[in-house]
Amino acid sequence: MDISSNKLFKALKELEVDIEGTLSRFCENDELYMKFLLRFPDEDRITPIKDSISAQNYDMLLQAAHKLKGTSANLGMNRLSSKAEKIVRKVRSNEYTGFDADAADVEKEYNLVCNTIKEYT
DSSP, rough: OTTTTHHHHHHHHTTTHHHHHHHHHHHTTHHHHHHHHGGGGGOOSSSHHHHHHHHHOOOHHHHHHHHHHHHHHHHHHHHHHHHHHHHHHHHHHTTOOOOHHHHHHHHHHHHHHHHHHTTTT
């Protein structure tokens, strides 16, 4: 597959998703990468973050944010990964303020990525 002609890849690059770097990690297997991209929006990754903030369950928050950070980083979604990482760093530093704004920031980026994937598939 020519990544320059793939409409989904083009749209994701506009969101600063690192297509080339990720394909390198996927051993240039664009079909495998596409498989994981298409599955990404299927799992709700925001509700566990928001629920754990509401419950002030910081262990659960750490797990949910860390999972989103890692998954999005593995798929080249570096902006989303960075936003999730901000929550991870705060929990690990015992800084328990501003999570609602952080979660809103994560959710906005997450929705951009998921909606783009859905739009082009």
